[in-house]
Amino acid sequence: MKLVKTTYNRRSFLRSSALAGGGMMLGFSWLASCKPTPEQLKSIPKEWFDINGFLKIADNGMVTIMSPNPEIGQNVKTAMPMIVAEELDVDWDDVIVEQAPLNTDIFTRQLAGGSQSIRQGWEGLRMAGATARQMLITAAAAAWQVPANEITTKAGVLSHEGSNKTAGYGEMASAAAGVEIPEEVPLKEATEFTIIGTDRKNVDGPKIVTGQPMFGLDIQEDGMLTAMIVHPPAFGMTYKSMDVESVKAMPGIKDVFPIEVYPEGVEKQWSDGGGIATLVAVVGESTWQCMQAKKALKVEWETTSKLESSADHEEALTRLLNSKPKEAARRDGDVPKAFKNAAKVIERTYSAPFLAHNTMEPMNFYAHVTAEEAKLKGPIQTPEFLEKTLASRLEMPLEKIDIMMTRMGGGFGRRLYGHFGVEAAVISKKMQAPIKLVYTREDDMTQGTYRPSYKVRYKAGLDENGKLIAWHVRGVGTNDDLVFENRFPAGAVDNYLAEKHMLESNVTTGAWRAPRSNFIAGAEQAFIDEVAELAGKDPIEFRLELFDRAINDPVGDPETNDYDPKRYAGVLRLVKEKAGWTGGKNGNSARGVASYYCHNSYVAQVLDLTMEGDTPTIDKVWCAVDCGIVINPLSARNQIEGGIIDGIGHATYSQMTFTDGKPDQENFDTYNLIRNNQAPKEIETFFVENGIDPTGLGEPSLPPVIGALANALYKATGQRYYHQPFISERQVVG
Amino acid sequence: MANFNLNINGKSQQVDVDPTTPILWVLRDHLKLVGTKYGCGVAQCGACTIHLGDSAVRSCQLPISTVGDQEITTIEGLSENGDHPVQQAWIEEDVYQCGYCQAGQIMNASAFLKSNSNPTDAEIETAMNGNICRCGTYTRIKKAIKKAAASENA
Numbered sequence A: 001m002k003l004v005k006t007t008y009n010r011r012s013f014l015r016s017s018a019l020a021g022g023g024m025m026l027g028f029s030w031l032a033s034c035k036p037t038p039e040q041l042k043s044i045p046k047e048w049f050d051i052n053g054f055l056k057i058a059d060n061g062m063v064t065i066m067s068p069n070p071e072i073g074q075n076v077k078t079a080m081p082m083i084v085a086e087e088l089d090v091d092w093d094d095v096i097v098e099q100a101p102l103n104t105d106i107f108t109r110q111l112a113g114g115s116q117s118i119r120q121g122w123e124g125l126r127m128a129g130a131t132a133r134q135m136l137i138t139a140a141a142a143a144w145q146v147p148a149n150e151i152t153t154k155a156g157v158l159s160h161e162g163s164n165k166t167a168g169y170g171e172m173a174s175a176a177a178g179v180e181i182p183e184e185v186p187l188k189e190a191t192e193f194t195i196i197g198t199d200r201k202n203v204d205g206p207k208i209v210t211g212q213p214m215f216g217l218d219i220q221e222d223g224m225l226t227a228m229i230v231h232p233p234a235f236g237m238t239y240k241s242m243d244v245e246s247v248k249a250m251p252g253i254k255d256v257f258p259i260e261v262y263p264e265g266v267e268k269q270w271s272d273g274g275g276i277a278t279l280v281a282v283v284g285e286s287t288w289q290c291m292q293a294k295k296a297l298k299v300e301w302e303t304t305s306k307l308e309s310s311a312d313h314e315e316a317l318t319r320l321l322n323s324k325p326k327e328a329a330r331r332d333g334d335v336p337k338a339f340k341n342a343a344k345v346i347e348r349t350y351s352a353p354f355l356a357h358n359t360m361e362p363m364n365f366y367a368h369v370t371a372e373e374a375k376l377k378g379p380i381q382t383p384e385f386l387e388k389t390l391a392s393r394l395e396m397p398l399e400k401i402d403i404m405m406t407r408m409g410g411g412f413g414r415r416l417y418g419h420f421g422v423e424a425a426v427i428s429k430k431m432q433a434p435i436k437l438v439y440t441r442e443d444d445m446t447q448g449t450y451r452p453s454y455k456v457r458y459k460a461g462l463d464e465n466g467k468l469i470a471w472h473v474r475g476v477g478t479n480d481d482l483v484f485e486n487r488f489p490a491g492a493v494d495n496y497l498a499e500k501h502m503l504e505s506n507v508t509t510g511a512w513r514a515p516r517s518n519f520i521a522g523a524e525q526a527f528i529d530e531v532a533e534l535a536g537k538d539p540i541e542f543r544l545e546l547f548d549r550a551i552n553d554p555v556g557d558p559e560t561n562d563y564d565p566k567r568y569a570g571v572l573r574l575v576k577e578k579a580g581w582t583g584g585k586n587g588n589s590a591r592g593v594a595s596y597y598c599h600n601s602y603v604a605q606v607l608d609l610t611m612e613g614d615t616p617t618i619d620k621v622w623c624a625v626d627c628g629i630v631i632n633p634l635s636a637r638n639q640i641e642g643g644i645i646d647g648i649g650h651a652t653y654s655q656m657t658f659t660d661g662k663p664d665q666e667n668f669d670t671y672n673l674i675r676n677n678q679a680p681k682e683i684e685t686f687f688v689e690n691g692i693d694p695t696g697l698g699e700p701s702l703p704p705v706i707g708a709l710a711n712a713l714y715k716a717t718g719q720r721y722y723h724q725p726f727i728s729e730r731q732v733v734g
Numbered sequence B: 001m002a003n004f005n006l007n008i009n010g011k012s013q014q015v016d017v018d019p020t021t022p023i024l025w026v027l028r029d030h031l032k033l034v035g036t037k038y039g040c041g042v043a044q045c046g047a048c049t050i051h052l053g054d055s056a057v058r059s060c061q062l063p064i065s066t067v068g069d070q071e072i073t074t075i076e077g078l079s080e081n082g083d084h085p086v087q088q089a090w091i092e093e094d095v096y097q098c099g100y101c102q103a104g105q106i107m108n109a110s111a112f113l114k115s116n117s118n119p120t121d122a123e124i125e126t127a128m129n130g131n132i133c134r135c136g137t138y139t140r141i142k143k144a145i146k147k148a149a150a151s152e153n154a
């Protein structure tokens, strides 16, 4: 055990009280100490949260851990209470994880997370559990008149060997509620864990398989109307006028009107992202009626800025890629000289299109705004920012605005951008009625906050021994500058130059699962494969040599390098062993390898595939992960598998293109998403065991698999794949 | 608007709606059976899958006027206590992530297993290809279907 101080943030962190019927309640902030600042969020938006919860110990010993609600699918609702239960030292079977009741005095704010939630919640959650345990011990020590440090706990039972006394937590809970909150509590060593690191099923499973209402789209309230929006058909267009009369008379339609979502003077937050200033609202009794009216409605739009097409983006990105930025993002050594002296030089360009998030549950939000207050409910990752925008837009003090969270039918970054909440509130206010705003799939896909389109060019120089002596990367993106200059192979090459540019576009873009990494990892790892081949080296050995260099004799200040080369090499060695890597073939399968670091975690993958005609069948993916301590391996593997399938799917089949500002893909008949038969037949995940504090899991398996796939495709076909989507033909399904 | 008498999850239900209204929206908006999900509205994603008799159908493509008195089963009515072998297998394999697509996956899988109680991997893939899971739970879906088939055959 190690002692940690609870004093930091103590007052806001913990609150103890007795339960009416006997027992103890400890209120705590799940993430009291580690909320990222809005500035941090803005630079690389991460899914985050700030939530308050509590644990309750009833007089019968049952422990209730309140999970403060939102869940995107990453299963924090199971993993976070597991951490509390571990330090509390209770049997998981005696734990009930409850959805926090919405809108009570206890929960000031409820919000959902992503790859950062476990990492940021780790310490606070452990401390909450350990503090409650310590208070129970103190209560028992007083009752039994024995020294507290002689009392042990196990599975919800307190024992004192000397006096042969035992008591369940429930028996001491009421007394413990009156104990002063300790200044210092012991935390377990990783070797003492009995819950953390074991497979625990998703606590919401039974509700999911029986179709219980959990999602924003499922909200039903008395007197609630359905609202839909009509947004400009193209980026670069704005609302002009419409003919409402014919539509207003349609059955069930209550009103049709333009809404000023963001009139001049409204203080917008970064999370308002791609919100459109003026939209048309259609409000009716039912979804189907609104859909019909929406179709029949004639709206006139006017062009107010350039109507960009994919060909324009392509041309502008290429132009930027060919121009030298004023400043380098990072420069080590003398790159031009090294290229001049190199025995071999290779240069390759990679690209990827815009992508939509396409959460299975389209954007939606419930709002009931009256003169006195605003009550909102729905799937959103950033309610705190939505609340601020609403305060400005509705001219209402923050405390009159109440936002509740629902389970989310997928996030992937899309629900960071909560303009739909503002839209719902403005519509409700106008209607003077509770409304549920529902996006159709087409609305959702064509008013996106897309993954930017990217291009990157790599150039590498090798000496006569095949050693990497020069590296140049230049990346460009729409509204994004793509390159992480301090990531690998920075620090492992003497002469290194990283440059980046941004192309401004009126197509709205934003964070999409593993921002930037979701493209640049695949490009970099495919390029390294080609460089290793040129050097005549095995691609794993070639990488390991570079990591050795970064470990033993790093270039530049090792502190600036944004990765730990030992952990990086560790996952690569692990996957090599597990997959039995001997090169680019495994029986009849072609193999590729890749590794990447992002969201504080390390991943290496080997991917096997076979081609049938032009179609790859992914036989198996081996995945080695170093994310520190794994809380719940069962759901961790699920996240890893999801990221792998997501990465393969988007790199192979998906794209969002534009013609004169208008999205060419509007629904799943034209936008391809990976299907069951295209997913890997098998995925096997291996975790590095190292006792390091846990880091992100929701995103890190996605970026490298694109490189592993490209490299395996090369082995299978003899062709290098530089441009995503690798295979874009429509697969006929549905 | 017209009156319809529907047979849903073994109960008779009356609604007064436009005859073109798809069963998806009848269930969700009028009968408050929201387990059946909207994902695309154009027969591409399978989130809205229900049973009509023994067959899996996409309720977003099924106007109420075409249903008559055929038996409709939704996720809420698949089993009394959430213990249909497919539901149990889903829990055992911990299939879901966000969970949004899973009602459709389960309804499609359960109808499929009725017609093919001992499917091969390839048959499962073909049967399940119309159901998108954006979270990428496909490998677990396959495992769960095999598990359900094995338990039903046992």
Ligand code: FES
Pocket: B037, B038, B039, B040, B041, B042, B043, B044, B045, B046, B047, B048, B049, B058, B059, B060, B061
């Ligand atoms: S909603 Fe019916 S198939 Fe997608």
Ligand code: FES
Pocket: A073, A360, A409, A410, B096, B097, B098, B099, B100, B101, B102, B132, B133, B134, B135, B136, B137
């Ligand atoms: S579990 Fe999220 S879409 Fe399938």
